[in-house]
Amino acid sequence: xxxxxxxxxxxxxxxxxxxxxxxxxxxxxxxxxxxxxxxxxxxxxxxxxxxxxxxxxxxxxxxxxxxxxxxxxxxxxxxxxxxxxxxxxxxxxxxxxxxxxxxxxxxxxxxxxxxxxxxxxxxxxxxxxxxxxxxxxxxxxxxxxxxxxxxxxxxxxxxxxxxxxxxxxxx
Amino acid sequence: xxxxxxxxxxxxxxxxxxxxxxxxxxxxxxxxxxxxxxxxxxxxxxxxxxxxxxxxxxxxxxxxxxxxxxxxxxxxxxxxxxxxxxxxxxxxxxxxxxxxxxxxxxxxxxxxxxxxxxxxxxxxxxxxxxxxxxxxxxxxxxxxxxxxxxxxxxxxxxxxxxxxxxxxxxxxxxxxxxxxxxxxxxxxxxxxxxxxxxxxxxxxxxxxxxxxxxxxxxxxxxxxxxxxxxxxxxxxxxxxxxxxxxxxxxxxxxxxxxxxxxxxxxxxxxxxxxxxxxxxxxxxxxxxxxxxxxxxxxxxxxxxxxxxxxxxxxxxxxxxxxxxxxxxxxxxxxxxxxxxxxxxxxxxxxxxxxxxxxxxxxxxxxxxxxxxxxxxxxxxxxxxxxxxxxxxxxxxxxxxxxxxxxxxxxxxxxxxxxxxxxxxxxxxxxxxxxxxxxxxxxxxxxxxxxxxxxxxxxxxxxxxxxxxxxxxxxxxxxxxxxxxxxxxxxxxxxxxxxxxxxxxxxxxxxxxxxxxxxxxxxxxxxxxxxxxxxxxxxxxxxxxxxxxxxxxxxxxxxxxxxxxxxxxxxxxxxxxxxxxxxxxxxxxxxxxxxxxxxxxxxxxxxxxxxxxxxxxxxxxxxxxxxxxxxxxxxxxxxxxxxxxxxxxxxxxxxxxxxxxxxxxxxxxxxxxxxxxxxxxxxxxxxxxxxxxxxxxxxxxxxxxxxxxxxxxxxxxxxxxxxxxxxxxxxxxxxxxxxxxxxxxxxxxxxxxxxxxxxxxxxxxxxxxxxxxxxxxxxxxxxxxxxxxxxxxxxxxxxxxxxxx
Numbered sequence: 001x002x003x004x005x006x007x008x009x010x011x012x013x014x015x016x017x018x019x020x021x022x023x024x025x026x027x028x029x030x031x032x033x034x035x036x037x038x039x040x041x042x043x044x045x046x047x048x049x050x051x052x053x054x055x056x057x058x059x060x061x062x063x064x065x066x067x068x069x070x071x072x073x074x075x076x077x078x079x080x081x082x083x084x085x086x087x088x089x090x091x092x093x094x095x096x097x098x099x100x101x102x103x104x105x106x107x108x109x110x111x112x113x114x115x116x117x118x119x120x121x122x123x124x125x126x127x128x129x130x131x132x133x134x135x136x137x138x139x140x141x142x143x144x145x146x147x148x149x150x151x152x153x154x155x156x157x158x159x160x161x162x163x164x165x166x167x168x169x170x171x
Numbered sequence: 172x173x174x175x176x177x178x179x180x181x182x183x184x185x186x187x188x189x190x191x192x193x194x195x196x197x198x199x200x201x202x203x204x205x206x207x208x209x210x211x212x213x214x215x216x217x218x219x220x221x222x223x224x225x226x227x228x229x230x231x232x233x234x235x236x237x238x239x240x241x242x243x244x245x246x247x248x249x250x251x252x253x254x255x256x257x258x259x260x261x262x263x264x265x266x267x268x269x270x271x272x273x274x275x276x277x278x279x280x281x282x283x284x285x286x287x288x289x290x291x292x293x294x295x296x297x298x299x300x301x302x303x304x305x306x307x308x309x310x311x312x313x314x315x316x317x318x319x320x321x322x323x324x325x326x327x328x329x330x331x332x333x334x335x336x337x338x339x340x341x342x343x344x345x346x347x348x349x350x351x352x353x354x355x356x357x358x359x360x361x362x363x364x365x366x367x368x369x370x371x372x373x374x375x376x377x378x379x380x381x382x383x384x385x386x387x388x389x390x391x392x393x394x395x396x397x398x399x400x401x402x403x404x405x406x407x408x409x410x411x412x413x414x415x416x417x418x419x420x421x422x423x424x425x426x427x428x429x430x431x432x433x434x435x436x437x438x439x440x441x442x443x444x445x446x447x448x449x450x451x452x453x454x455x456x457x458x459x460x461x462x463x464x465x466x467x468x469x470x471x472x473x474x475x476x477x478x479x480x481x482x483x484x485x486x487x488x489x490x491x492x493x494x495x496x497x498x499x500x501x502x503x504x505x506x507x508x509x510x511x512x513x514x515x516x517x518x519x520x521x522x523x524x525x526x527x528x529x530x531x532x533x534x535x536x537x538x539x540x541x542x543x544x545x546x547x548x549x550x551x552x553x554x555x556x557x558x559x560x561x562x563x564x565x566x567x568x569x570x571x572x573x574x575x576x577x578x579x580x581x582x583x584x585x586x587x588x589x590x591x592x593x594x595x596x597x598x599x600x601x602x603x604x605x606x607x608x609x610x611x612x613x614x615x616x617x618x619x620x621x622x623x624x625x626x627x628x629x630x631x632x633x634x635x636x637x638x639x640x641x642x643x644x645x646x647x648x649x650x651x652x653x654x655x656x657x658x659x660x661x662x663x664x665x666x667x668x669x670x671x672x673x674x675x676x677x678x679x680x681x682x683x684x685x686x687x688x689x690x691x692x693x694x695x696x697x698x699x700x701x702x703x704x705x706x707x708x709x710x711x712x713x714x715x716x717x718x719x720x721x722x723x724x725x726x727x728x729x730x731x732x733x734x735x736x737x738x739x740x741x742x743x744x745x746x747x748x749x750x751x752x753x754x755x756x757x758x759x760x761x762x763x764x765x766x767x768x769x770x771x772x773x774x775x776x777x778x779x780x781x782x783x784x785x786x787x788x789x790x791x792x793x794x795x796x797x798x799x800x801x802x803x804x805x806x807x808x809x810x811x812x813x814x815x816x817x818x819x820x821x822x823x824x825x826x827x828x829x830x831x832x833x834x835x836x837x838x839x840x841x842x843x844x845x846x847x848x849x850x851x852x853x854x855x856x857x858x859x860x861x862x863x864x865x866x867x868x869x870x871x872x873x874x875x876x877x878x879x880x881x882x883x884x885x886x887x888x889x890x891x892x893x894x895x896x897x898x899x900x901x902x903x904x905x906x907x908x909x910x911x912x913x914x915x916x917x918x919x920x921x922x923x924x925x926x927x928x929x930x931x932x933x934x935x936x937x938x939x940x941x942x943x944x945x946x947x948x949x950x951x952x953x954x955x956x957x958x959x960x961x962x963x964x965x966x967x968x969x970x971x972x973x974x975x
Contacts, residue, residue, distance in 0.1 A: 067332070067334075067335060067339055069312075069316070069535060069536075069537075070316055070320070070334055070335060070336075070339065071332070071334045073312070073313050073316040073317060073334075074316065074317065074320050074333075074334035075334065076313065077313065077316075077317040077320075077321075077436075077439065080432070080436060081393070081436060081440075084397055084401065084432075084433075084436065085393065085397075088396060088397065088400045088401070091400065092400070152429070155423075155424055156400075156401065156402070156403065156429075159402070159403040159404050159424060160399070160403045162403070163403045163404070163406065163680070164399070164403065164593070164594075164596055164680070167588045167589075167593055168798070168799075168973060169412070169422065169798050169800075170403075170404065170406055170407045170412065170798065171584050171585075171587065171588045171678065171794075171797055171798055
């Protein structure tokens with residue numbers, strides 16, 4: 001019974017400090033055991049006592065929600081999505097530009113390759129013959145990363161062909 | 172001696188990803204290994220490489236010729252793997268694992284380290300499913316939290332803590348009312364409030380409407396774009412494909428890490444976009460991706476396709492377990508619906524995996540209701556005997572709805588596959604989202620998330636509920652007021668909208684599952700029937716079938732419309748997927764009571780019968796058919812009189828392409844490989860006798876030949892290719908390939924009835940069987956031949972069987 005004023009106090013404190021107290025609200029309310037529900041005076045519509053208890057119990061359950069997890073998860077999700085979107089725009093917009101600039105510096109014949117061979121393969125070949133990359137032995141890690149990326153791009157291209165062009169799977 | 176060069180690693184750069192041990196490459200292999208331990212990329216799965224862990228590598232190197240003539244073929248890189256879109260050979264993979272196991276057991280006594288290794292090998296299955304369960308639970312929690320937050324973003328934002336969804340945001344402000352009424356919450360700001368500083372009036376409505384549509388379009392565009400850009404395999408529900416993969420099919424990259432990432436992110440955005448789809452089916456796919464990726468930590472599973480499927484079965488169970496918070500339902504789902512090969516050991520592992528996943532999810536508590544699903548409800552009232560009639564009626568309605576849904580959806584998918592519509596996947600998604608959002612917003616029951624709608628339909632009315640559905644005129648809550656009738660009208664409209672949009676939605680190129688829309692459709696039907704029954708009981712309590720036990724004073728609460736909604740939901744879902752046992756278990760785990768098993772069983776069974784009578788197959792099987800996956804359904808019977816000789820290839824024995832055990836040169840073998848496209852060749856004693864020796868796979872043969880050319884000096888085109896143990900010296904030195912020969916191929920005689928053959932393929936998981944007559948080889952029957960034969964029996968086009 002003594003704890004009811006504490007609850008009220010905590011709650012009013014929360015409303016006062018609501019700007020930064022979302023986590024606190026849950027943490028402090030955790031102190032209350034749920035069997036105190038009988039005495040809580042709650043201005044609710046139901047008159048039946050056990051309904052009140054039920055509602056109060058619901059509220060206490062809600063208190064235990066850790067909004068901290070939510071914060072972390074939502075931030076992670078936002079990070080992942082923004083990374084993916086940026087990478088997507090990089091692949092869509094910037095990379096063709098970089099490649100075109102590289103191509104201007106390289107041979108003219110290379111541009112014709114793209115007609116027959118799948119572009120990812122020709123890109124691979126071009127990268128191999130590109131003096132810039134092959135001489136840069138120091139950037140071994142980068143090189144391999146590029147190789148991995150090309151391989152991955154080839155796979156995605158293959159998947160895209162299966163699904164969007166040939167319609168062989170996942171219809 | 173000749174065997175050793177195969178194991179010694181000489182530089183082989185022209186084949187992709189062969190591990191090689193020239194100085195430079197050793198480092199590379201090591202790095203590959205480290206990378207594998209770290210994230211275990213799906214490149215391994217895509218590029219058929221053999222970068223296992225170091226233990227396995229050393230294991231292979233130490234046992235080059237220990238196991239003569241058996242399944243010990245690991246020392247040629249790439250052997251034991253399969254090409255993309257091929258069927259695996261369960262028998263061969265299980266034999267390989269047996270050899271491995273035997274080898275480890277034999278070495279166990281040698282040293283302490285070997286003892287530890289064998290212990291690690293023994294528990295690695297459990298460890299793997301434990302990890303799968305942990306990761307699956309975590310990912311599911313992330314998806315749940317992210318989805319609820321993003322869904323609410325369509326309506327407004329919590330400016331003081333933007334990461335909270337509406338419910339959590341409102342909690343701390345409404346300590347005065349303790350009621351999650353979305354209208355009175357000072358912390359949560361609707362977009363209209365932010366933009367026009369008022370929440371009422373037509374202008375605010377229009378602003379909210381526009382924001383709703385804009386967010387939906389943004390989410391859908393992102394999802395479709397990401398899927399198209401990074402992982403096209405992430406689209407769809409995934410259950411038909413998982414089913415096919417578990418039956419022994421290879422789709423490289425389908426369970427890779429990019430698919431996992433994009434599917435997880437994509438499903439959050441698709442659900443938030445308000446499309447008529449659910450995240451439960453994709454959850455099975457996500458869990459299977461996790462299972463596949465983690466199985467690479469354990470070479471026992473990662474490098475053996477048959478063994479890997481044990482982990483995948485467990486992962487599928489975990490997927491359903493976290494999707495519905497129903498661990499036992501998940502195990503049964505895996506057993507009944509997706510898995511093909513499900514021994515007891517896998518059952519226990521699935522059980523454990525589902526348990527761990529459910530535990531992790533509920534300890535994270537993503538919905539804040541201490542349950543792992545949004546629509547968890549609890550009923551306490553018993554049901555009456557006469558209610559079985561409406562329950563069975565709901566089952567029949569559910570079966571009809573499900574059949575209409577399946578038929579229309581398949582028609583539309585076929586149209587998409589063959590017409591110009593298939594060329595514009597992203598546009599299709601955007602258009603559908605726009606239409607769905609525009610039509611959904613005006614109706615409050617479609618405006619809210621589908622999971623919330625299901626929760627609303629399932630729950631009982633009590634004092635705190637203020638929805639129109641609970642607008643009862645008397646305090647005993649059994650005589651409906653005008654609000655209930657309005658709600659029923661709105662719900663009927665919602666039903667039509669859900670049905671139509673889901674038909675067009677399932678199959679678009681974003682992650683989408685059909686559990687939730689099916690449950691919603693069934694829930695609406697059930698709730699309406701429930702309310703009608705309730706009103707009947709309230710108005711005419713003296714009707715004979717109420718048996719004076721319902722509707723009279725003191726018994727007003729005898730009919731729970733929420734229970735009807737649940738039964739209806741189960742009926743439609745049962746009709747759509749044709750699940751029975753697992754569905755009932757999932758539903759009762761959702762309600763937390765065993766009391767309603769009989770109503771659920773009655774409805775699900777009725778729905779299945781009606782569905783089977785009206786249309787042949789469930790949604791997943793229909794999609795397998797549509798895509799022409801090589802799936803041998805173990806549910807169907809084949810009653811036919813054909814014999815193996817009628818189905819085998821080639822029809823005429825002289826066209827049979829065979830290898831001889833000791834008389835073909837390297838050149839002959841290569842010509843045979845070049846001229847034919849078969850995936851394997853029988854090996855016979857001689858062309859004249861045609862006595863069978865064994866069977867060799869094309870891929871293994873090619874790899875072995877290329878490997879030999881690089882590693883053995885003095886190999887000439889006229890060198891003999893030997894599949895026997897010949898000790899005498901021949902010049903030029905022959906190429907011994909006995910180790911890639913399968914000496915125990917499954918054979919049948921040409922007079923074997925086809926039913927037996929099909930049964931063997933189903934039960935043993937064969938890839939091919941050899942047909943003999945009087946002990947002489949006549950032909951081969953492959954799984955593809957079997958599938959073609961079944962299509963022919965069903966009067967369908969046999970050429971739709973595309974894959975091997």
